[in-house]
Amino acid sequence: MADVAQMPGAWQQLKLIGGLRWHILRNGLRRNNNRWDLIGMIWAGFFSAVLVLSLCFVFYEGTYVFLVKNRPQWIALLFWGLFVWWQVFPIFAAGFGANFEFKKLLRFPLSMRAFYLLGLGYGLADFAALSSIAWIISMLAGAMAARSSVLPALLVVSALFVLLNVTMERLVGSWVEKILAKRRTRELFFGLFILSMVSLNFLSPMMQRYGRSAKPRIFEIIPYLWWTPGSLTGNAVAGAAHGDLRGFLPGLAGLLVWIVITSGFLWSRFRAQYFGEELGESGAPKAAKRRALRGGDSSELPRFISPQVAAVMAKEFRYLTRNGFAFITFLLPPIMVIFFSMQFAGKNSVLREHGLSAEMFFPALMAYLILILLSPAYNSFAFEGKGIHTYFMTPVRFRDVLLGKNLLLAALVVLELSVSVAVMIWRVGWPSPAMFVSTVAAVAFAVVGQLSIANWSSLMFPKKMEIGKVKGQRNSGIAVWTAFGAQIAIGGICAVILLAGKWTGNPWLPAIAFAGLTAAAVGGYTAALGAMDRLAEKKRELLIETLCR
Amino acid sequence: MQEIAIHTEKLTRRFGALTAVDEMDLQVVAGQFFGFLGPNGAGKSTTIKMLTGLLAPTAGRMELLGVDFAVHPVEVKRQIGVVPEGMGLFERLTGVEYLRFVGRMYGLDRGTTERRAQELLEFMQLADREKTLVADYSHGMQKKLALAAAVIHGPRILFLDEPFEGVDALAAGALKALLGRMTERGVTIFLTTHVLEIVERLCSHVAIIHKGKLVAQGSLEELRAGAPGSEGEEGQKTLEQIFLSIVGQSIGERTRFEELTWLT
Numbered sequence: 090m091a092d093v094a095q096m097p098g099a100w101q102q103l104k105l106i107g108g109l110r111w112h113i114l115r116n117g118l119r120r121n122n123n124r125w126d127l128i129g130m131i132w133a134g135f136f137s138a139v140l141v142l143s144l145c146f147v148f149y150e151g152t153y154v155f156l157v158k159n160r161p162q163w164i165a166l167l168f169w170g171l172f173v174w175w176q177v178f179p180i181f182a183a184g185f186g187a188n189f190e191f192k193k194l195l196r197f198p199l200s201m202r203a204f205y206l207l208g209l210g211y212g213l214a215d216f217a218a219l220s221s222i223a224w225i226i227s228m229l230a231g232a233m234a235a236r237s238s239v240l241p242a243l244l245v246v247s248a249l250f251v252l253l254n255v256t257m258e259r260l261v262g263s264w265v266e267k268i269l270a271k272r273r274t275r276e277l278f279f280g281l282f283i284l285s286m287v288s289l290n291f292l293s294p295m296m297q298r299y300g301r302s303a304k305p306r307i308f309e310i311i312p313y314l315w316w317t318p319g320s321l322t323g324n325a326v327a328g329a330a331h332g333d334l335r336g337f338l339p340g341l342a343g344l345l346v347w348i349v350i351t352s353g354f355l356w357s358r359f360r361a362q363y364f365g366e367e368l369g370e371s372g373a374p375k376a377a378k379r380r381a382l383r384g385g386d387s388s389e390l391p392r393f394i395s396p397q398v399a400a401v402m403a404k405e406f407r408y409l410t411r412n413g414f415a416f417i418t419f420l421l422p423p424i425m426v427i428f429f430s431m432q433f434a435g436k437n438s439v440l441r442e443h444g445l446s447a448e449m450f451f452p453a454l455m456a457y458l459i460l461i462l463l464s465p466a467y468n469s470f471a472f473e474g475k476g477i478h479t480y481f482m483t484p485v486r487f488r489d490v491l492l493g494k495n496l497l498l499a500a501l502v503v504l505e506l507s508v509s510v511a512v513m514i515w516r517v518g519w520p521s522p523a524m525f526v527s528t529v530a531a532v533a534f535a536v537v538g539q540l541s542i543a544n545w546s547s548l549m550f551p552k553k554m555e556i557g558k559v560k561g562q563r564n565s566g567i568a569v570w571t572a573f574g575a576q577i578a579i580g581g582i583c584a585v586i587l588l589a590g591k592w593t594g595n596p597w598l599p600a601i602a603f604a605g606l607t608a609a610a611v612g613g614y615t616a617a618l619g620a621m622d623r624l625a626e627k628k629r630e631l632l633i634e635t636l637c638r
Numbered sequence: 639m640q641e642i643a644i645h646t647e648k649l650t651r652r653f654g655a656l657t658a659v660d661e662m663d664l665q666v667v668a669g670q671f672f673g674f675l676g677p678n679g680a681g682k683s684t685t686i687k688m689l690t691g692l693l694a695p696t697a698g699r700m701e702l703l704g705v706d707f708a709v710h711p712v713e714v715k716r717q718i719g720v721v722p723e724g725m726g727l728f729e730r731l732t733g734v735e736y737l738r739f740v741g742r743m744y745g746l747d748r749g750t751t752e753r754r755a756q757e758l759l760e761f762m763q764l765a766d767r768e769k770t771l772v773a774d775y776s777h778g779m780q781k782k783l784a785l786a787a788a789v790i791h792g793p794r795i796l797f798l799d800e801p802f803e804g805v806d807a808l809a810a811g812a813l814k815a816l817l818g819r820m821t822e823r824g825v826t827i828f829l830t831t832h833v834l835e836i837v838e839r840l841c842s843h844v845a846i847i848h849k850g851k852l853v854a855q856g857s858l859e860e861l862r863a864g865a866p867g868s869e870g871e872e873g874q875k876t877l878e879q880i881f882l883s884i885v886g887q888s889i890g891e892r893t894r895f896e897e898l899t900w901l902t
Contacts, residue, residue, distance in 0.1 A: 396742045396743075396745055396746075396747075396748075397742065397743055397745070399742065400738075400739050400742035400743050403735075403738075403739065403742075404728065404731065404735075404739050407730065407731055407735060408728075408730050408731075411730045411771070412730070472730070473728070474728070474729055475724045475725060475726050475727060475729070476726060476727060476728030476729070477726070478692060478720075478722050478724065478726025479726050479727075479728065479739075479740065479743065479787075481691055481692050482690055482691065482692065482715065482718075482720045482722070482726065483715060483740065483743040483744055484712040484713070484715035484716040484743075484744060484745065485712075485743050486712065556730060626694075629692070629693070629694065630693060630694070633692060637724055
């Protein structure tokens with residue numbers, strides 16, 4: 090028989106959870122990494138505070154000016170900004186990891202009401218919510234300074250606006266959480282997120298081309314948005330400022346309707362969670378339809394490649410196709426060629442007559458692509474996880490593992506560069522034959538030269554990364570600096586040699602020089618592979634401990 | 639003369655000031671089903687990691703099937719199969735892809751790898767999850783896959799770290815029968831588990847490690863004869879009694895629930 094005499098009240102429960110969060114923070118500081126993270130957070134907090142305070146002034150001044158100049162309807166713009174910020178920022182932040190799943194608290198005897206309130210409470214503790222509240226307070230201060238008679242109405246409307254936003258943000262957040270809980274949807278979500286971020290790059294050229302004609306259309310749409318929270322709030326404030334109840338009350342009623350609807354949906358979502366909704370991957374997935382095992386390993390590779398190297402290549406290829414981020418890394422180069430050509434080169438470039446010629450654009454583009462494509466090689470064991478054991482348990486030399494990884498990467502680089510060159514020729518045109526051959530030879534030198542250093546970096550500074558996660562997914566600091574240094578050194582050598590062709594007046598000189606350098610780099614790479622074998626043995630424990638953590 | 643499958647001499651592993659394995663002299667004859675026991679933190683996993691090449695010893699030497707591990711690690715690894723503590727699976731491969739990968743890493747030709755992978759998946763009742771990623775397998779299914787991968791190349795020594803944990807009774811029964819047949823064919827099985835009943839049922843020989851030191855080694859009969867204390871119901875000491883008497887904990891010391899009066 091349980092000894093629990095009575096259920097703790099909602100306030101007691103909130104207090105307990107506050108204490109729990111404090112203990113989690115305090116105990117987390119026992120680890121050095123967490124202390125550094127805290128220092129980082131304090132810095133980030135400082136800069137965020139500066140940003141929030143600066144915008145406080147904007148919101149204060151905006152409200153003040155709109156009321157003094159008797160244009161209270163324009164306050165809707167400020168509420169619109171707040172609404173978009175409050176709803177959109179947490180979605181982006183969610184992708185970078187929630188630190189604490191408050192649903193875990195459900196193992197304790199929480200009442201549904203306390204659970205709901207806690208959910209809202211967490212919503213109010215978000216950065217978006219805190220900053221928005223700070224800006225709303227600034228608006229209240231602006232209203233008080235400009236026309237204090239508006240203040241009571243603005244206070245009521247703002248309170249409803251806050252309640253609506255926090256409820257809606259939690260509702261959207263709970264759906265985002267549901268989506269992100271599944272591996273496949275999470276990867277899809279992040280893929281779309283990255284692509285949408287990349288596509289933002291195209292906004293500037295699009296605006297320059299279509300901006301003027303699109304402007305009137307946008308203004309035509311605005312009146313149809315009267316039912317949205319930002320507009321309703323603005324209309325209510327404008328009604329109050331004009332002493333017009335027929336303007337104020339519909340706005341207020343509209344907000345209340347929004348609150349009732351979103352609260353109903355949120356209650357329903359939280360209720361599902363409260364009664365044990367399972368979001369994560371199922372421990373025992375639904376039985377797949379039994380089918381005959383299909384024979385044949387699809388990873389047919391040339392006979393001169395050893396079975397071990399071929400197996401590593403096949404495994405790396407499968408990992409690539411199942412890693413949304415890595416996959417996108419390989420989708421990006423041709424897209425970026427189009428973007429750069431729109432900006433810096435070709436007949437439709439933003440710079441037009443000042444744009445780069447194909448002669449300059451080609452080597453610059455290749456350098457950029459090598460920079461992107463070779464970066465993962467500096468932490469090539471990042472996604473192995475516990476699978477790293479297999480390399481040490483099986484009778485395989487690490488040189489074969491690294492060779493398999495490098496060969497696949499080199500093949501992908503060749504494919505990527507070929508596609509990018511085709512896109513570049515379509516967008517910008519051909520460079521001279523001498524520049525084309527010299528740059529291709531420079532690429533060969535840069536790839537082989539970097540792979541030797543990257544292999545060393547992968548063994549010396551491994552850092553675990555997880556597919557489908559964004560938070561904490563970064564290489565070790567030293568690996569980043571190693572990659573940076575190697576890229577600068579090799580890029581510098583290539584640039585000097587390419588320019589030497591111009592200085593000496595011999596356009597084929599760089600091609601000859603790069604051919605020699607590539608041969609030397611291949612020799613160095615082959616010799617280094619043996620050394621990597623020994624290094625891997627030395628770093629065995631570090632690799633296993635770091636990647637299996 | 640009996641072939642020695644595992645032989646260690648003063649095998650030692652230190653982690654800073656902590657000596658996890660202390661001058662261990664272990665000998666396992668080929669074809670034995672060998673149980674390696676010890677309380678939590680005794681050094682079992684450290685020992686198995688050293689014997690399988692996942693951890694370098696600080697001192698001492700080890701030979702597997704007469705081959706010095708330090709000198710010919712690749713040769714030794716060809717002869718052994720391992721189910722390590724964390725299973726060591728590549729989670730982003732499907733079950734069949736992982737078995738193909740491991741088979742090829744052991745140097746099996748493509749046809750043999752394919753045939754064995756399919757047979758093993760059928761045997762482990764994983765064939766209907768052919769296309770499921772390892773990450774989406776349940777814990778028990780992952781364990782079965784790790785076992786399949788450990789035997790795909792036909793090892794002469796099999797190291798198993800808690801192999802039955804999370805495996806359903808049906809598969810566990812089939813596995814035990816398979817392991818029994820393997821030892822009949824001369825395969826050595828080195829098993830660590832906390833479930834003493836499994837060791838008692840399957841193993842012919844047992845070693846007990848405590849605080850990094852090997853404190854007992856021999857056949858079950860030898861251990862029964864040498865261990866102090868009372869006998870079990872059938873007039874024979876159980877492995878649990880032997881284990882507790884050797885690691886210095888009596889049942890009375892272990893069960894202190896009488897003190898938790900508010901629970902009972």
